[in-house]
Amino acid sequence: MPRTLDGQITMEKTPSYFITREAPRSTKLIVVVRDPVTRAVSDYTQTLTKNPGLPSFQNLAFKNSTTGLIDTSWSAVRIGIYAKHLENWLRYFPLTQFLFVSGEKLVTDPAGEMGRVQDFLGLKRVVTNKHFYFNQTKGFPCLKKPEGSSRPRCLGKSKGRPHPHIPADVLHRLRDFYRPFNMKFYQMTGQDFGWD
Numbered sequence: 001m002p003r004t005l006d007g008q009i010t011m012e013k014t015p016s017y018f019i020t021r022e023a024p025r026s027t028k029l030i031v032v033v034r035d036p037v038t039r040a041v042s043d044y045t046q047t048l049t050k051n052p053g054l055p056s057f058q059n060l061a062f063k064n065s066t067t068g069l070i071d072t073s074w075s076a077v078r079i080g081i082y083a084k085h086l087e088n089w090l091r092y093f094p095l096t097q098f099l100f101v102s103g104e105k106l107v108t109d110p111a112g113e114m115g116r117v118q119d120f121l122g123l124k125r126v127v128t129n130k131h132f133y134f135n136q137t138k139g140f141p142c143l144k145k146p147e148g149s150s151r152p153r154c155l156g157k158s159k160g161r162p163h164p165h166i167p168a169d170v171l172h173r174l175r176d177f178y179r180p181f182n183m184k185f186y187q188m189t190g191q192d193f194g195w196d
């Protein structure tokens, strides 16, 4: 991470920070969370692109496919148990240092979520609705015209990839598995993300 000078804000992002041991103390923490079931499939999709010989999603998600026992040691599943990870974080950081951004709203209302981010960081609301448009081809919002560029800018090919088909009963079992953790997470954050 680069040194931060007076008047500057250093931003760093990766999902794995949420489950790692090392993290600076005096910092604001922004966590983008989406439905853990979709998150697991997204995670799997990303790994599948790098390793096409990967076993099926259901092979990795279940310890035992007959009993439906979920394999929580698989990181794609484990990361989505947000309440557990947040429990650890709250041992060291107060809830006020966190902002939880809805991954779903980031797609349906990017300006709204960015408004919350700017408020949380104590910044003027510079990024607003007028900076976004919905790109039909990409199927996601994109930036109209980033600073210093004359062209619109969407996120790269690796963001917003189509997901493989996962059997409905597999998704159903996973949804049942996450439900109590989701409820706990809503309670802890005071936000209902509407994943059920």
Ligand SMILES: Nc1ncnc2c1ncn2[C@@H]1O[C@H](COP(=O)(O)OS(=O)(=O)O)[C@@H](OP(=O)(O)O)[C@H]1O
Pocket: 014, 015, 041, 042, 043, 045, 103, 106, 107, 140, 141, 142, 154, 155, 158, 159, 160, 161
């Ligand atoms: N505007 C816009 N354009 C494209 N994609 C968008 C956008 N907003 C949110 N998303 C969602 O971001 C998901 C990928 O982000 P990740 O945080 O998983 O990426 S990474 O882990 O840092 O590689 C990615 O997940 P997948 O759909 O599974 O690819 C997207 O759903």
